[in-house]
Amino acid sequence: xxxxxxxxxxxxxxxxxxxxxxxxxxxxxxxxxxxxxxxxxxxxxxxxxxxxxxxxxxxxxxxxxxxxxxxxxxxxxxxxxxxxxxxxxxxxxxxxxxxxxxxxxxxxxxxxxxxxxxxxxxxxxxxxxxxxxxxxxxxxxxxxxxxxxxxxxxxxxxxxxxxxxxxxxxxxxxxxxxxxxxxxxxxxxxxxxxxxxxxxxxxxxxxxxxxxxxxxxxxxxxxxxxxxxxxxxxxxxxxxxxxxxxxxxxxxxxxxxxxxxxxxxxxxxxxxxxxxxxxxxxxxxxxxxxxxxxxxxxxxxxxxxxxxxxxxxxxxxxxxxxxxxxxxxxxxxxxxxxxxxxxxxxxxxxxxxxxxxxxxxxxxxxxxxxxxxxxxxxxxxxxxxxxxxxxxxxxxxxx
Numbered sequence: 001x002x003x004x005x006x007x008x009x010x011x012x013x014x015x016x017x018x019x020x021x022x023x024x025x026x027x028x029x030x031x032x033x034x035x036x037x038x039x040x041x042x043x044x045x046x047x048x049x050x051x052x053x054x055x056x057x058x059x060x061x062x063x064x065x066x067x068x069x070x071x072x073x074x075x076x077x078x079x080x081x082x083x084x085x086x087x088x089x090x091x092x093x094x095x096x097x098x099x100x101x102x103x104x105x106x107x108x109x110x111x112x113x114x115x116x117x118x119x120x121x122x123x124x125x126x127x128x129x130x131x132x133x134x135x136x137x138x139x140x141x142x143x144x145x146x147x148x149x150x151x152x153x154x155x156x157x158x159x160x161x162x163x164x165x166x167x168x169x170x171x172x173x174x175x176x177x178x179x180x181x182x183x184x185x186x187x188x189x190x191x192x193x194x195x196x197x198x199x200x201x202x203x204x205x206x207x208x209x210x211x212x213x214x215x216x217x218x219x220x221x222x223x224x225x226x227x228x229x230x231x232x233x234x235x236x237x238x239x240x241x242x243x244x245x246x247x248x249x250x251x252x253x254x255x256x257x258x259x260x261x262x263x264x265x266x267x268x269x270x271x272x273x274x275x276x277x278x279x280x281x282x283x284x285x286x287x288x289x290x291x292x293x294x295x296x297x298x299x300x301x302x303x304x305x306x307x308x309x310x311x312x313x314x315x316x317x318x319x320x321x322x323x324x325x326x327x328x329x330x331x332x333x334x335x336x337x338x339x340x341x342x343x344x345x346x347x348x349x350x351x352x353x354x355x356x357x358x359x360x361x362x363x364x365x366x367x368x369x370x371x372x373x374x375x376x377x378x379x380x381x382x383x384x385x386x387x388x389x390x391x392x393x394x395x396x397x398x399x
């Protein structure tokens with residue numbers, strides 16, 4: 001159920017990258033106006049996560065999950081219909097998608113973190129691997145529908161159908177925490193006053209999360225325009241080619257799932273950043289389509305595990321406050337998704353897509369610097385608990 005929710009969110013999120021350039025062509029928008037859709041999508045996430053802890057406590061994880069999943073599917077359909085009515089309607093639909101999508105993503109990540117405890121690294125990576133599978137389908141669906149006649153709008157009907165199937169299959173599955181109606185556990189001023197402050201390391205890791213998410217969505221939203229302006233692909237072909245980024249992300253997360261273990265997150269972040277940089281530079285500078293397409297796959301492979309691994313490091317700072325941490329994390333990442341593509345859009349209108357795309361290289365460098373600055377506290381060997389005897393872990397997710 002949790003993996004299905006993340007997959008639904010991932011489809012809606014990644015369908016926008018190849019879809020928005022087609023919307024821009026049809027409605028004659030500027031790059032900045034095109035980017036305003038992703039900005040409002042992220043702004044919806046910011047609003048949601050400011051209120052998430054209180055809403056989650058009142059509704060409970062299960063009710064919140066299904067409400068968010070259904071509303072997200074309907075919002076995607078409104079984007080398709082709004083394109084005929086005018087840009088104001090498509091912008092409003094993007095905002096609604098952001099609100100509902102962030103709610104669904106945060107509820108799912110919090111439930112996975114609570115359920116898997118110290119094995120959250122692998123669980124989060126595996127959940128994102130499943131999400132990458134549907135993210136791979138999104139650009140293929142846009143390209144196929146656009147080329148075959150129904151048009152890109154048909155790709156936005158898919159979430160409604162998938163959400164209905166998920167509900168029929170999982171409507172009785174237990175999920176998340178029950179709602180709190182009052183008493184000591186109810187949210188309020190006293191509960192907030194008793195919450196200990198989060199360490200300074202958490203702020204650094206939040207900044208790192210915002211940076212890696214920003215660079216990822218620069219590629220998600222401007223990979224297709226870069227392929228069109230940089231190597232001359234048509235809009236339809238560029239939209240379909242973005243499936244290579246999602247395919248790289250899927251491959252990266254499958255590999256990440258096999259190697260992610262408690263204590264390995266930081267070196268894996270370093271390796272993922274190195275691969276991301278190695279893929280992005282030829283993607284940015286290439287003039288030949290084959291080089292750019294291979295580089296797009298490599299970039300997706302590298303960027304795939306950055307978010308789940310850094311998220312695991314952030315939760316590790318205070319594992320008993322996962323709801324509070326995930327809400328703040330998604331507030332940070334929503335801000336990054338809001339700002340990075342909007343900056344790229346404004347620059348693209350002024351200097352062109354290729355020079356503006358260089359913002360992504362700057363974000364990769366900033367992320368590398370933040371990783372160097374991060375210093376996790378060392379745990380004395382005597383403080384590490386030793387298991388009484390090896391035995392299977394019932395919480396471990398099987399691949």
